[in-house]
Amino acid sequence: MHGLPLDHVALAVASLEDAVPLYERLSGARGSVPEILPAQGVRVAFVGDVELLEPLGEDTPVGRFLERRGPGLHHLAYRTPDLRAALARLVAAGFQTVDAEPRRGARGHLVAFLHPRATGGALVELVQISGS
Ligand code: CO
Secondary structure, eight states, X not given: OOOOXXXXXXXXXXXXXXXXXXXXXXXXXXXXXXEEEGXXXXXXXXETTEEEEEESSTTSHHHHHHHHHOSEEEEEEEEOXXXXXXXXXXHHTTOOBSOSSOEEOGGGOEEEEEOGGGTTTOEEEEEEOTTO
């Protein structure tokens, strides 16, 4: 049986204006046009499969993350064809969720996060690609 494929890894950064060109130079991929997600307090751009997260303010989850831990790896994301089913399976298996219900994330996809307590210390996102 094949497992869930990795969709992206995400970094918390202080500035997309600095981080997007850096990852463009590093990977050779072109950065996406930044997208603002007010509900999550972030501005987001993708360079290939790397998601760059810039906080909209200090008092946001990514703002607090930067304050506590500095820039760097923020979460990894698995792709699932059925987010509700995946959440139900993982909750039944003892994983703790940050989001009990799927919500709208970057690029219009449905997303939900698992708590790092139950995942070996990494924040884990599940993504259901919209239109799939
Ligand atoms: Co993500």
